[in-house]
Amino acid sequence: MEFKPVTHVLFDMDGLILNTEKLYTIAFQNVVSRFGKEYTFELKLKLMGTQAHEAAQTLIEALNLPMTVEEFITETKEQFQILFPDTDLMPGAKRLIEHFHKHKIPIGLATSSSEESYHLKVDKHHASLFSLFPHKTFGSSDPDVKRGKPHPDIFLVAASKFPDRPKPEQCLVFEDAINGVKAARAAGMQVVMVPDPQMDKSLTTEATLVISSLEEFQPQLFGLPPFDGN
Template sequence: MALKPVTHVLFDMDGLILNTEDLYTVAFQNILSQYGKTYTFDLKLKLMGLQAHETAESIVKELQLPLTPDEFQEESKKQFLKLFPDTKVLPGVRRLIEHLHKHKVPIGLATSASEESYNLKVNKHHKELFSLFPYKTFGSSDPEVKRGKPYPDIFLVAASRFPEHPNPDKCLVLEDAVNGVKAARDAGMQVVMVPDPRVDESLTKNATLVLKSLEDFKPELFGLPPFEN
């Protein structure tokens, strides 16, 4: 795909900035093991990017759990309290966020997580890094975000929070999930995908650019200031 210059950048969080997709897998498997069920990667692929209540509904239905979605969410929260405070920043992320901030490129966070979940993941170790995002959109707790990914709602809402109100084609999204890529494309935005290595290549074709790591990202490809050597 031809790469076009952009002026604004939107970051997903789980699996893109933080290693939380791994932690979600641990949390859900800890619950499912009590019922003799397995949280497979195929199921995870379908759910990445959904809002919290959508995820709970899907897991309960798909695996026929003897729980209501609300009960599954309550069990999940107990797991998250143990796991989320010790999240780690993924390779190449800090450098890119600090670089864009330094060069006054407007950046925003567009995460399907709730604000409560965000605080659990960020407050212990990463407040300083995330303070560089002046605009944050939390899909699971923002009343303006009606539908989770793969619908485009979250990216359209996140872009509207920039004071300049950029056109979607001037926004670049950074994502790890197949659902997130579809959401970004349907919002009319370019999207760089950094997928889990287990994702089949055929599922990455909608992305504008696919990278193994954000360490490989070259801002100048999208008309953004290049990294200094």
């Protein structure tokens, strides 16, 4: 596939920068276990990248849980308070973000998380790294993001926060989720996907480029400054 040069970069967060997807799995399973249900990987793929209320609604309907969206969110928040503060960075994330910052490539964060959830995950260990993002968009709490991924809203809103207002084709998105890839493509942007290793490769075909880790990414493919020594 031919890659087109870009000038701006947008990052998803969960499962891409932060290794939180396994924590979401633990939290959701802890809640559904009370009803004798299983939070399967297939269901997880449908939820990844969606806003909190959308994810809760989908899961409740899929597993026929006797609870409201608000009840599910309240219970999972209690789990998150315990699990999220000590989350780890994904391989290659720190190096890539710092590389773009060093070379003055405009970067933004576009996460479906709420601002409250973001602070739970970031403040204890990763505040300095995330301070390199001058613009952050929180899909579950930003009123401008009307619809969650796979709709394009979050990436269009995130791109509009850059002072020079780049066109969609000038933006490169980094994602791990199918819904995120669909959202980026719907926004008219190229997207690099770092999928969960369990994901069937047939589900990754909409991405511009698929890599197994951010450590593999070569910025020069998209007209961005290469890493030192490349």
